[in-house]
Amino acid sequence: MSTPPSIVLPESVTFSGKTALVTGANSGLGYAASLHLLERGVSTLVLATRSNAKGEETKARLLAEPSLTSRHVQAKIMAYELDLASEESVKSFATRVAADVPALDTVILNAAVNMLNWMPTPSGSDMVFQVNYASTALLSFLLLPLLRDSARESKFPSHLTFVSSRMYAYSPLISSPILGDASIFEKINIPKQSNMKRYHDSKLLLNMWVCELAKRIEPSEIVINCLCPGLVQTNIDSSLPFWLKPILAAWRYWSGRTADLASWGMIYAAGPAGSETHGRMLSDNELVTYTPFLGAPEGEEMSRKLWEETLEYSERLQPGSVHASRLKK
């Protein structure tokens, strides 16, 4: 896959004085984005990884990177545990960040899984739906007050960036949307046969969440956007069946980009990208058009339902979170 030269940001793009948070920071795009943030002078970096051991190992690995040792990086790096398969973990992570981090200028919600076989979370949800959508949306919602307060303090908009995928356009939900009285959370959570499309569904829901959230928050406070990094050589296939992995590995090797290159798109979306990207999707630092379904009546109805269900979900798990988010009416 060719790489537009513009995707690598000029040295003038800096995160000096800023605090950033990256989920899935130990691997692939999350690790590469964390490295770029440090290279570009971020003052505080919060690494969210699935265990404390992974967080500490990631911190040590980053600090040993030649591009950082040569720059004498002074950043404060905080490693926090976040398991998106667990709602309790999401809540305690958000509480800890709010307590320990005085300001939060940039959040990159990058962590995700891809699975063919259905796997339940400890509370019985579909793992792909929980990690890629429900917990990610919940976390974004719980971080809004801190992002907004930081914008007010710094007098610059904060950034909330979701790593999505263009594969959302292949979601079967586009031809069979969940409408009417049916609950999206319940319908998605029914244990299913092996189905790779759950990843596509989860990314469609994520894009709907980005659109709905952006309608209710001014970009002068928080710029909310998402991006597709393209095909990248990472561990995203690690939970797929053993027979599929070599095929996908070959495809990624021949047609994909390195995480180091592709992650510049995340840095753009989470930093220099302005209000024109609010509620929109980026690819290689440029806006891409959503599939027409999202702007069609059925897509809009499903997005509204998803919005309401996600707010109820957040309020049930964290009473007061809707009030605290101070959404536009």
Ligand SMILES: NC(=O)c1ccc[n+]([C@@H]2O[C@H](COP(=O)([O-])OP(=O)(O)OC[C@H]3O[C@@H](n4cnc5c(N)ncnc54)[C@H](OP(=O)(O)O)[C@@H]3O)[C@@H](O)[C@H]2O)c1
């Ligand atoms: N690679 C591609 O071609 C491609 C294309 C389009 C979009 N994307 C998107 O890019 C993002 C990053 O993926 P990647 O390609 O860099 O894959 P990756 O190397 O597998 O990274 C995924 C990250 O998510 C973390 N994660 C998985 N389950 C988690 C959980 N329950 N709680 C907390 N963290 C969890 C992983 O942690 P562990 O290491 O502990 O599992 C890992 O750090 C994803 O949103 C993916 O959908 C990737």
